[in-house]
Amino acid sequence: MNSLERTQKLKQKASELGFELSGATPAVPPPSYPSFLDWLQKGYAGEMAYLERRKEARGNPQALLPGAKSVFCVGLSYNPSPEHSPLLEKHPISCYAWGRDYHQVLGEKLEALSDYLCRKLSPGARAKWYVDTGPVLERGYAAQAGLGWRGKNTLLLNRRFGSFFFLGEILTDAELSADAPVDDLCKTCTACLDACPTGALEEPGLLNAVKCISYLTLEHRSPLPEGAALHGYLAGCDLCQTACPYNANAPAGREKAFEPSPEILGLTRETAAQMSESDFKEFSRNSALERIKYPMWLRNAGLGRE
Ligand code: SF4
Numbered sequence: 001m002n003s004l005e006r007t008q009k010l011k012q013k014a015s016e017l018g019f020e021l022s023g024a025t026p027a028v029p030p031p032s033y034p035s036f037l038d039w040l041q042k043g044y045a046g047e048m049a050y051l052e053r054r055k056e057a058r059g060n061p062q063a064l065l066p067g068a069k070s071v072f073c074v075g076l077s078y079n080p081s082p083e084h085s086p087l088l089e090k091h092p093i094s095c096y097a098w099g100r101d102y103h104q105v106l107g108e109k110l111e112a113l114s115d116y117l118c119r120k121l122s123p124g125a126r127a128k129w130y131v132d133t134g135p136v137l138e139r140g141y142a143a144q145a146g147l148g149w150r151g152k153n154t155l156l157l158n159r160r161f162g163s164f165f166f167l168g169e170i171l172t173d174a175e176l177s178a179d180a181p182v183d184d185l186c187k188t189c190t191a192c193l194d195a196c197p198t199g200a201l202e203e204p205g206l207l208n209a210v211k212c213i214s215y216l217t218l219e220h221r222s223p224l225p226e227g228a229a230l231h232g233y234l235a236g237c238d239l240c241q242t243a244c245p246y247n248a249n250a251p252a253g254r255e256k257a258f259e260p261s262p263e264i265l266g267l268t269r270e271t272a273a274q275m276s277e278s279d280f281k282e283f284s285r286n287s288a289l290e291r292i293k294y295p296m297w298l299r300n301a302g303l304g305r306e
């Protein structure tokens with residue numbers, strides 16, 4: 001089987017597993033790596049020290065999988081259904097965390113996809129998959145693999161599916177046929193920059209995480225900086241995505257695991273603030289919110305949406 005046939009079959013399997021988007025790119029440092037280093041240097045990563053610790057690996061896929069030749073990128077939509085999208089305007093939790101933990105959901109699919117690649121399509125090939133947590137510049141690779149372009153809000157944006165999708169990658173020593181990047185279609189739009197209430201998007205495509213509600217609620221473990229406002233959010237922030245015209249007509253995600261749980265549907269700032277530590281553990285079990293420490297949850301609830 002040649003690399004083109006292998007890539008086509010892998011894309012077909014990715015689609016059968018539910019991924020809306022997929023594409024391949026060579027396992028070389030993505031062009032966004034120098035900007036990533038510059039961004040770190042500016043201190044825009046705040047307390048995310050893990051980014052600094054493994055910054056070399058992010059520019060060197062060979063350090064993760066010696067002999068790696070290709071990165072296969074996938075996207076899985078979590079765009080809320082018409083039934084639930086009105087919640088985007090008022091819910092204190094960003095919609096990425098309304099359902100089951102995406103690390104688990106994508107992890108199961110990527111495991112199956114890697115298995116298919118290394119057993120059926122390229123017997124003996126090696127593969128390692130990542131969802132968000134590995135030292136991989138996933139948006140940079142996904143852009144190179146043609147899944148979309150980097151929007152002015154820094155997120156990966158697809159003309160049809162918008163930006164409410166999770167990314168995953170398979171790094172492999174199998175040869176895959178590379179896809180081409182797509183054009184940047186942000187053009188003259190500035191809706192995301194205009195919608196950001198904290199000025200975290202300092203320039204088009206430049207996020208100062210230290211000012212970003214997503215970072216402050218999910219990653220910043222110290223007390224919040226003087227004057228920080230969470231604009232109603234307890235975890236994450238969707239404002240620069242809900243403002244984006246490419247999300248307005250994007251189809252709803254098909255993955256049932258990302259639909260809001262009854263607990264999420266019933267959550268208010270008041271009920272959040274009243275949770276004991278064991279209540280919070282139960283509430284966040286198998287959810288991406290499990291990564292938030294309880295003291296952070298209470299801290300966020302103290303400044304949550306009125
Ligand atoms: S997630 Fe919220 S705070 Fe962060 S850049 Fe987007 S709109 Fe601004």
Ligand code: SF4
Pocket residue numbers: 151152153154157185186189190191192193240243244245246
């Ligand atoms: S809101 Fe406009 S500028 Fe921002 S990412 Fe979407 S299309 Fe691009």
